[in-house]
Amino acid sequence: MSEPLILGIESSCDETGVALVRGNELLFDAVASSMDEHARFGGIIPEVASRAHLEAMIPTLRRALSEANVDLSDVDAVAVTAGPGLVGPLTIGASAAKALALAINKPLYGVNHVVGHAAVDKLVHGDFPEKFMALVVSGGHSSLLLVDDIATGVNELGSTLDDAAGEAFDKVGRLLGLPYPGGPHIDRLAREGNPAAIKFPRALTSKKDQAKHMYDFSFSGLKTAVARWVESRQDAGLEIPLNDVAASFADAVADVLTAKTIAACELHGVDTLVVGGGFSANSQLRDMAAERCAQAGITLRIPPIKYCTDNGAMIAALGSSLVAAGVTPSNFDIPVDSSMPLTVTHV
Ligand code: KG4
Ligand code: ZN
Numbered sequence: 001m002s003e004p005l006i007l008g009i010e011s012s013c014d015e016t017g018v019a020l021v022r023g024n025e026l027l028f029d030a031v032a033s034s035m036d037e038h039a040r041f042g043g044i045i046p047e048v049a050s051r052a053h054l055e056a057m058i059p060t061l062r063r064a065l066s067e068a069n070v071d072l073s074d075v076d077a078v079a080v081t082a083g084p085g086l087v088g089p090l091t092i093g094a095s096a097a098k099a100l101a102l103a104i105n106k107p108l109y110g111v112n113h114v115v116g117h118a119a120v121d122k123l124v125h126g127d128f129p130e131k132f133m134a135l136v137v138s139g140g141h142s143s144l145l146l147v148d149d150i151a152t153g154v155n156e157l158g159s160t161l162d163d164a165a166g167e168a169f170d171k172v173g174r175l176l177g178l179p180y181p182g183g184p185h186i187d188r189l190a191r192e193g194n195p196a197a198i199k200f201p202r203a204l205t206s207k208k209d210q211a212k213h214m215y216d217f218s219f220s221g222l223k224t225a226v227a228r229w230v231e232s233r234q235d236a237g238l239e240i241p242l243n244d245v246a247a248s249f250a251d252a253v254a255d256v257l258t259a260k261t262i263a264a265c266e267l268h269g270v271d272t273l274v275v276g277g278g279f280s281a282n283s284q285l286r287d288m289a290a291e292r293c294a295q296a297g298i299t300l301r302i303p304p305i306k307y308c309t310d311n312g313a314m315i316a317a318l319g320s321s322l323v324a325a326g327v328t329p330s331n332f333d334i335p336v337d338s339s340m341p342l343t344v345t346h347v
Contacts (some may be wrong), residue, residue: 026313
């Protein structure tokens, strides 16, 4: 008998995602983004995103069903992002998922978006080992997770105390006069620059900080350091070497993320690292993670970029793991939770 067919719905930020997954197989992943509508504001406007989800949800669902060549009545369970994320956008997805599950009389699973960023890798690289480390980095999250079981055993070792990695890139992008989102632009400039040109700070890496924040990150001081450095050059009437600033800044972020992650793998005896989230597109992070994992004998799993940014496949993937683990489905009165704890895989 074939494995259950899971419909996954994602709407926590600016991407409306609907996907169909059977076991570890992705049948189709349909995504509609409202990023273009936010770009001119320099950030995501929740009400604009909510309206875009409302408009895109059913067309995206129809596209996913038709491309996967399945009927809604073939679906065995509906998984939806219950948090963390923006309340309005989450509510649109959760409402749609509840209505769909009710209409087809199938179970509903309200799942954790951040855990989904790690879960999606099983669709690309297959089943997870018994224990692995997951680094989830995007515009909204920077978290280090120790995973015993993607369905039921996720431990949060650390996270950012302030800005997420992508958010820090976007803010530095703004101060360097780059278009929003600045992350990919800084990446491009950094590839032409010297990462050792400017020594920017590595927060929470001193002995004293490590004692309390061994696996936490902080990027807001780094962003301020870049701003001060740029201002002092401007005040002195000097040119800003954009490539070197970008490369030195990107190097500081990648250095802290990878150093802490590899240390966590070594301390917990874990030999597999999954990296997910939109920021895993970053070249400096990818290169440094590949190099340091190879040195430490750690298998590095990073899905292709289209599965690292927000999508329905990650939610369907986690839903499929929950169903396989025999987890009790969610009640139909579940709320959405903008700050859902990362240890909660589902509600
Ligand atoms: O996962 P995602 O699409 O949305 C969120 O959930 O945040 O991640 C988008 C974030 C943005 O902050 C964007 O600037 C950043 O990831 N990003 C990058 C790169 N590509 C995307 N940052 C640095 N380098 C990149 N190549
Ligand atoms: Zn995300």
